[in-house]
Amino acid sequence: MRWLETSPERYDAGMRLITFGRVAHLHAGVAEAAVAKPGDRVLEIGCGTGAVTLRLLARGARVTAIDQSPDMIEQAKSRAGTADVAFLEQTAAEIDALPEASFDAIVLSLCLSDMSASERAWVLGGCPRILAPGGRLVAADEVRAPAGWRRVLQRLWRLPQAALGWLLTGALSHPLADLGGELQRAGFALRREQRWLHGSLALFVAEPSA
Ligand SMILES: C[S@@+](CC[C@H](N)C(=O)[O-])C[C@H]1O[C@@H](n2cnc3c(N)ncnc32)[C@H](O)[C@@H]1O
Numbered sequence: 001m002r003w004l005e006t007s008p009e010r011y012d013a014g015m016r017l018i019t020f021g022r023v024a025h026l027h028a029g030v031a032e033a034a035v036a037k038p039g040d041r042v043l044e045i046g047c048g049t050g051a052v053t054l055r056l057l058a059r060g061a062r063v064t065a066i067d068q069s070p071d072m073i074e075q076a077k078s079r080a081g082t083a084d085v086a087f088l089e090q091t092a093a094e095i096d097a098l099p100e101a102s103f104d105a106i107v108l109s110l111c112l113s114d115m116s117a118s119e120r121a122w123v124l125g126g127c128p129r130i131l132a133p134g135g136r137l138v139a140a141d142e143v144r145a146p147a148g149w150r151r152v153l154q155r156l157w158r159l160p161q162a163a164l165g166w167l168l169t170g171a172l173s174h175p176l177a178d179l180g181g182e183l184q185r186a187g188f189a190l191r192r193e194q195r196w197l198h199g200s201l202a203l204f205v206a207e208p209s210a
Contacts, residue, residue, distance in 0.1 A: 190206050
């Protein structure tokens with residue numbers, strides 16, 4: 001475990017640093033888009049230290065949170081306390097074992113960029129099956145900034161950002177080149193898009209195409 005992962009507070013402080021504070025806006029946007037009403041069943045993939053989990057719970061969601069890292073699951077569990085949330089230590093690819101139509105929303109916050117392109121395609125492709133009718137997918141991540149000065153700026157801050165990200169997670173994430181396109185290829189229609197940090201952090205709300 002990297003030293004920054006030894007407490008949720010330290011981890012979250014690192015995430016704030018990497019994103020120049022925008023991670024809080026992204027997390028708030030994710031929770032707001034995911035929970036339409038109290039009691040909604042939300043699957044959170046890659047819950048990390050539980051920062052989004054807590055926001056989902058605060059909005060009244062019934063949350064199932066998965067993460068492949070036992071350390072992250074432990075930290076998220078201790079943060080959630082007695083709240084009604086199921087934590088599962090498993091990889092995102094294992095969502096194919098979850099029951100059909102069992103969630104009103106699926107959340108992927110800052111975790112798709114940790115995966116390979118083939119894993120992302122597998123995971124996103126498995127999401128429509130487990131969404132209940134009227135359900136939505138909320139995907140938020142680091143993406144390639146729009147071409148021009150914003151892309152240049154992103155390249156400049158990318159090196160220190162990637163180094164710190166590696167310290168935090170032990171993994172090298174890569175900005176996603178076409179998150180919206182990947183969602184569409186997985187069978188989703190895009191309903192909403194929001195961006196922060198000169199277009200380099202994006203949130204998509206999508207629904208299975210009819
Ligand atoms: C950068 S953290 C983001 C945590 C949280 N979702 C947030 O927005 O702050 C990425 C998390 O995704 C988890 N993760 C990455 N790839 C995964 C996979 N294939 N299956 C399950 N969890 C995964 C990592 O263990 C880590 O806890």
